[in-house]
Amino acid sequence: MPILDNLEPKEVFHYFEELSQIPRGTFNTKEVSDYCVKFANDRGLEVIQDEINNVIIKKPGTEGYEESDPVIIQGHLDMVCEKTELSDHDFTKDPLDLYVEDGFVKARDTTLGADDGIAVAMALALLDSDDIPHPPLEAIFTVDEEVGMGGAEGIDLSPINGKMLINLDSEDEDTIIAGCAGGLSFRLNLPIGRKSMTGDCLEVVIRGLKGGHSGQEIDQQRGNANKLAGRLLNRLNETMDIALSDIQGGAKDNVIPSSCKFTIVVHDSIKAEVIIENMLNIWKQEFGADEPDLDVIVNKTENAEKSVMTDMDMKKVIFFINNCQNGVYGFSRSLKGLVETSDNLGVVTTEEGKVSFVLLIRSSVSSKLEELKEAFIGWAEFLGGTYELSGAYPAWMYKENSKIRPIVADVFERVYGRKPNISTIHAGLECGLLSGKKPELDCVSIGPKMADIHSVNERLDIASTGRMWNLMKEILKECK
Missing domain, CATH: 3.40.630.10 (Zn peptidases)
Structure with missing residues (x-):
């Protein structure tokens, strides 16, 4: 009916x-x-x-x-x-x-x-x-x-x-x-090498964020699950020895990602879980009522052998996610209060031999769109990756x-x-x-x-x- x-x-x-x-x-x-x-x-x-x-x-x-x-x-x-x-x-x-x-x-x-x-x-x-x-x-x-x-x-x-x-x-x-x-889609591909490692395997899932439209709602400062994953990985890597196996987050470049999943191997899973719990509490304080359903789930497999990224390649992946521009980049000078330029780290995927990042860059000023595009080209060259441009529209x-x-x-x-x-x-x-x-x-x-x-x-x-x-x-x- x-x-x-x-x-x-x-x-x-x-x-x-x-x-x-x-x-x-x-x-x-x-x-x-x-x-x-x-x-x-x-x-x-x-x-x-x-x-x-x-x-x-x-x-x-x-x-x-x-x-x-x-x-x-x-x-x-x-x-x-x-x-x-x-x-x-x-x-x-x-x-x-x-x-x-x-x-x-x-x-x-x-x-x-x-x-x-x-x-x-x-x-x-x-x-x-x-x-x-x-x-x-x-x-x-x-x-x-x-x-x-x-x-x-x-x-x-x-x-x-x-x-x-x-x-x-x-x-x-x-x-x-x-x-x-106007806008364009920017894909950065970072090559990764691999090695085998044995330890406690933690599958970490950041979920429950509101997500939404990466243009119209970019000024609402909604949580980007990919960026949160980068921040958490950076905190873990600074505090203890970890090895990153894979990371997957988001489905489309024009959607603020509401979830992200990564897998790490550690030798002290209790310490890792404490760090993860502390970071979740920090996020809940930072977002307050804006992201009421934000949560982090950890699934653990003890004493597992896992294929992981080499140390340097893992550091490059974490460095980019944690430090790349995301969100509002500039407001309009002629129409006060309106976003002029922004980008969204919409998709992170681990594929055979590489990790790929897809960002949607937007601007109502063509020169500012070009500026942000050139910045990400610089990221690709600095980290030894390649890039692809697609879906450009005026x-x-x-x-x-x-x-x-x-x-x-x-x-x-x-x-x-x-x-x-x-x-x-x-x-x-x-x-x-x-x-x-x-x-x-x-x-x-x-x-x-x-x-x-x-x-x-x-x-x-x-x-x-x-x-x-x-x-x-x-x-x-x-x-x-």
């Missing part, structure tokens, strides 16, 4: 629930792309699906709006796939387990995918409507936004006639986004003379009875890539209220979704 049947707006939540039944993690978007194509074909709408699964759907304007300038509605089809440690959810085949609680839609033990499923649901509801006045609509559904924005990078916009674009990938209902940071610069922004702002003030905030955002939005392909695009980004996106606590505000739906209908009515 549908879980969201009784929620308003019914048409929006109907499509959101249908999308939630389709596995649609990044790089696994063929099924949801085909769903959108079938939706268009069933309604006789013009549809284009490209070889990487981007979809464009066009709908003529309603009576009286036929000759109006087209309006583009844009969102992405993929979602971040995070789950609790105890969840057995398979994101490649299982539908999301939706439920409603305290005025929010949530997913049990996983991310919800409201980022950006709610955008697709709203666009489908608009395309399916027969009683909403609107100009010609051009819906753009991109893929693989969450890892490098590959869909926006690869899409051909030549079939698009509209110049006004409304991106529905924001989470702050009261804010009209008019610009965003900043979306604020446009002084916008046609769509004042329309959205005026309608917002009329609908809500107050002025909206107009700001830029420290996160990647596809408007940068799309306007780079088509410079005449005039973009804004809006969306209903969501919280803790990119984490298992992600939730979508039901009432806010209703208000945003009404706002969208009024905006389209004004675009005659």
Whole structure:
């Protein structure tokens, strides 16, 4: 039975629930792309699906709006796939387990995918409507936004006639986004040698951190499990003899890692456990109520033989994790209080012959992005490693003379009875890539209220979704 049947707006939540039944993690978007194509074909709408699964759907304007300038509605089809440690959810085949609680839609033990499923649901509801006045609509559904924005990078916009674009990938209902940071993914690979060692084997798991979006929530100083692991390893290494076997933390560069696991071999496990317990107490004092579920679990195997890193390679790994930049690197000088430049040590993995670190660097100023990139290149050269750059995307610069922004702002003030905030955002939005392909695009980004996106606590505000739906209908009515 549908879980969201009784929620308003019914048409929006109907499509959101249908999308939630389709596995649609990044790089696994063929099924949801085909769903959108079938939706268009069933309604006789013009549809284009490209070889990487981007979809464009066009709908003529309603009576009286036929000759109006087209309006583009844009969102992405993929979602971040995070789950609790105890969840057995398979994101490649299982539908999301939706439920409603305290005025929010949530997913049990996983991310919800409201980022950006709610955008697709709203666009489908608009395309399916027969009683909403609107100009010609051009819906753009991109893929693989969450890892490098590959869909926006690869899409051909030549079939698009509209110049006004409304991106529905924001989470702050009261804010009209008019610009965003650019970014890139930086991978540092450190080669490691190995030796055999016998002693007490300790598997140490740092867990329970809130995690979250590495752009929008980077200024909240949430704990980064990888960085905490580096700090703990450094304390252990300074205090006693240890050998590091492996370390694994985080799943995606755009997610603040909520857990990290490493394995060490020691000769005095009691001393090691005391150091670990003391560090946990220090962290609890430092974070206070901000990270109430932070915990460290230790599993011990006595007198075990284990393959471990050589001493120098272990020191390099610990040195980098403990000392590399992470978090806010600089605030905007023109928009006070907004993060300008940051990075997130999102992933640490131990592989055959190397340890890899993946960081997402963001900045709204291209020269500062370059500065931080060069700093990490310096790290790689200093430590004798190699590096790879990927997923670079440009900043979306604020446009002084916008046609769509004042329309959205005026309608917002009329609908809500107050002025909206107009700001830029420290996160990647596809408007940068799309306007780079088509410079005449005039973009804004809006969306209903969501919280803790990119984490298992992600939730979508039901009432806010209703208000945003009404706002969208009024905006389209004004675009005659």
